[in-house]
Amino acid sequence: MDKVGIGIIGCGNISGAYLKAMASFPILDIRGIADLNHALAEAKASEFGVSARSITDLLADPDIEIIVNLTIPKAHVEVGLRILDAGKHAYSEKPLGINFAEGKKLADAAKAKGLRVGAAPDTFLGGGHQTARTLVDQGVLGQPVGGTATFMCPGHERWHPNPDFYYEVGGGPMLDMGPYYLTGLVDLLGPVAQVAGFAIAPRKKRLITSEPRNGEFIPVEVATHVAGVMAFENGAVVQVGMSFDVAGHKHLPLEVYGTEGTLIVPDPNHFGGEVQLLKKGGAFEVQDLSSPYADGNYRSIGVADLAHAIRSKRPHRANGDLALHVLEVMEAFQTAAGSGQTVAITTRTARPAALSESLVDGQLAR
Template sequence: MKKVGIGIIGCGNISSAYLKAMASFPILDIRGIADLNSDLAAARATEFKVPARDIAQLLADPDIEIIVNLTVPKAHVPVALQALDAGKHTYSEKPLGIAFAEGKKLAEAAQARNLRIGAAPDTFLGGSHQTARQLIDQGVIGHPVGGTATFMCPGHERWHPNPDFYYEVGGGPMLDMGPYYITDLVNLFGPVAQVAGFAITPRTHRTITSQPRNGDEIPVHVPTHVAGMMAFVNGAVVQIGMSFDVAGHKHVPLEIYGTEGTLIVPDPNNFGGEVELLKKGGSFEVQETIQPYADGNYRSIGVADMAHAIRSDRPHRANGNLALHVLEVMEAFQTASATGRTITITTVTKRPDALSGSLVDGRLAR
């Protein structure tokens, strides 16, 4: 299968994971990387032995078909629109945008140009999450009833060298970590119908404790503790808690409840981990992970799936409709909190197709 040319814009922390993982997928041909900080791009280019180029060169290169957009959240939509204007498909780091309105603008622009958009997270394609999905699809837990989704920590200023953007518009625990959890829940249950919730900001400033800015104070412009409920189209109801204000907790990342059993689904920020199943009247047992991509960090598998989809003329899984739906759901928690209403979700997305084969050798046909 002919390789798909890739140009990467944004050479921050996450770019290293993408560049490492892309080497696992022969269909991806990295034609260059770029960043507004040319020194950063040059350093990544040297580290991964790929060309450093400027953004205009990437956009003008006829051999590049997909622009992988790894910029900060507030730049996701502007950079993606540039890529579309240059005739490129585009795949962005999460979230798709910092507001539903701009995400919708991006989706409409892609449709008008007959180009594809996609977005992280692609961790739901990992073997553990696909194994959990298969168990649900086989009816092992009976009719889906609900679940819980929990991410809680003291805040990213503990470890990130420049954590400011986590506390700007487009950041916060819901838009930063929520995409992993909500996308995986759509993978397991299908789309969301309604959202209710509360969002609070306990602190107006945070103190960085990581290097090299230990001791610096940064302002907080977004809610940092969000709690709510999601009612899915299939009837399931899931409680969600996302926080940068919790010292510690004992909740597992995802619990899925059915009339005949319960599933423990591992951290949706990872591709692997143990899936546990409790059948009614029994006890939890670790399930064999029977799907590929559970043994490493395959961050960029969504790009590889998009590349195969372009060549095979089929839908890609981490697609724009899915990402826009998740963005609307995440924004709905803030709207619900501000208005005291239950919010009806307007976007429609299909549950992405299951992934049960290899994207390495091209044998995955559909």
């Protein structure tokens, strides 16, 4: 196999999940990791048996083709542009940028240079979500009518050691968790055409209860409770709720409704989970998972798919157009909240090709 050289910039919390999962994909050759805090990079490198290098060194390495950008959201586009300027493909953690304008700047730069942009989330490629995708493609729901997307929790300051960025510009529940839910829905239903929404921030500061900063207050710069509606190009209308202000709830993460049935889709922050289908007149039935990647955390499958796509010269699934469309939709909730008007979405994206073949054993997924 002609492996693809990989570099990673950013060694925070999420990097461990990427490094662990990347070992499952033979096409990926991790050639080094870097962070502005070199000691952090060295510690992570020691843990996973890879090399800690400087950012400059990674960008200059001719054997690295893709650099995975795991920096904080406010740095995604700045670092992504440096990656493209170095002549390498860029794969970003979510969101693609903290606003649509800067996300478009990154996407346009990649197209001008003939390079690729990939972006998380890639959980929609997991076995649970691809099983749901297969059912939708088979037409078992009939005409899509609507759905619900719900993420609600009391806030990340309960568990994250440094939760500040969740409440700064570029954070909030929509930009933090919305990408999982909206990307999954676009994969199932296609692009969004219009958004209506409301957004509030009930508290101006948050109390950290995690260690080591238990008892410290941090300011809130963004809306922490967002609700609204997405009208899809295919006619479906989906209700959305994203919150860091809810103590508890009983809503399922994703439900999709059609004229002939209802589909319960697993939590889009995970790759597996239970898929349930109710056909009109019947009862909910658990579905057998028909696709791979339902049995663990494969956070980096989007990078592996990008690597295979480069080698086989085909489109990659967790792509820049998809991420940019989702970013525009997420921003539209805040725009709609501020204006009191429905916001038309300007971008369109094709549904990514379904994934049914394994990338772990080196097969090329078409």
